[in-house]
Amino acid sequence: MTYHPKSDFMSVMIERGFMADCTDYQGLDEALSAGVVPGYIGFDATAKSLHVGSLIQIMMLRWLQKTGHKPITLMGGGTTKVGDPSFRADERPLLTPDQIDANIAGIKQVFAKYLEYEDTYEELSAAKAGRATPTTNKALMLNNAEWLDDLNYLEFLRDVGRHFSVNRMLSFESVKSRLDREQSLSFLEFNYMILQAYDFMELNRRYGCRLQMGGSDQWGNIVNGIDLTRRVIDQQVFGLTSPLMTTADGKKMGKSADGAVWLNADMRSPYEFWQFWRNTADADVGRFLKLYTELPVEECERLGALAGSEINEAKIVLADEVTTLCHGADAAAAAQATAREVFEHGGAGDDLPTLTLSADELGEGLSVVQAIVRSGLAKSGKDAKRLIAEGGARLDDAPLSDAGLVLTPADLASAVKLSAGKKRHALIRLKG
Structure with a gap:
């Protein structure tokens, strides 16, 4: 990364390893330096909790707020009814509206731990005042069903669909890889990227949102939204992606030997969550400290460089810091105490699953x-x-x-x- 940013947010993204790519480094940096920038990440409601694979995105929203800008968490109440086909081998199972609502209720629990939300009528009314400059950096929790559920199909095709080239849509890697493997891609799924692009335009129109973030697998969807927003309402918006997270042995982040590492305590106990981070591979410790904690970068590098048995203490720091953010300091302390009792003293540990x-x-x-x-x-x-x-x-x-x-x-x-x-x-x- 050769770009040297002026804004605090871009500095954090680059220095801590969050940045994979950006549609316009200088343009976004200048916007961030000039005032409060609302930025969003979308989360489809495919389960009652997010898992640690989504934690890098949650931390990006947290850093956006900590550096003075306005995070928007967009729940995919509408897009979940379609299902994102990006880099999947098969179609997602379709969920009922009741299942989606229940999943959104579960997912919302974790965000309150990481972000400060607008919670008064005056704050929400100000945020909904259209393209007015944001007056606070408090977060918004929105649901794209707000504008997707009532779309008129013919109007949508005429006003939005005409801006999309099927040739270009077929060229995006997320679609191309599926077709190259001769795996079916339904027309329902093919519409997903159009809906996500429409989300970005609507967020810009309704809430002045100027930035969409996501994993690098979302690059094509994000670029589509930027193009649509420019074509239809003549607004400049930006995209920023994070690397797809894998562990040192190449495994996708978010999975463990016994299943997904959920963020909600009722689906994965704080002790098991703590233990997942305590078991991090030596080679991942420094990188994970930068991404998943708020320790100074120099301290992350110092801890990550430890060798031999000393690296285990760095892993405990990692587990403590991440668990404190997700479940609170008391849960982190209890998890560490249980671990020490079990491993050092052979005890039963009352906080074990x-x-x-x-x-x-x-x-x-x-x-x-x-x-x-x-x-x-x-x-x-x-x-x-x-x-x-x-x-x-x-x-x-x-x-x-x-x-x-x-x-x-x-x-x-x-x-x-x-x-x-x-x-x-x-x-x-x-x-x-």
């Missing part, structure tokens, strides 16, 4: 294979048996070798700890 069974559920007993599956340490009975056969399972820190073992009510008179390898643990206890 817990499977609580009623006497009726337990009956005369629960097979240890089912206990491993139900506690989330394996995805299936086959995986649990393999874990036991390969010596990776432990019961109360003792090696577990008998896949036929049954846990009886007497065994569960006090909580027992199941372990999968050295780093993943769960408690099983009897209710009452």
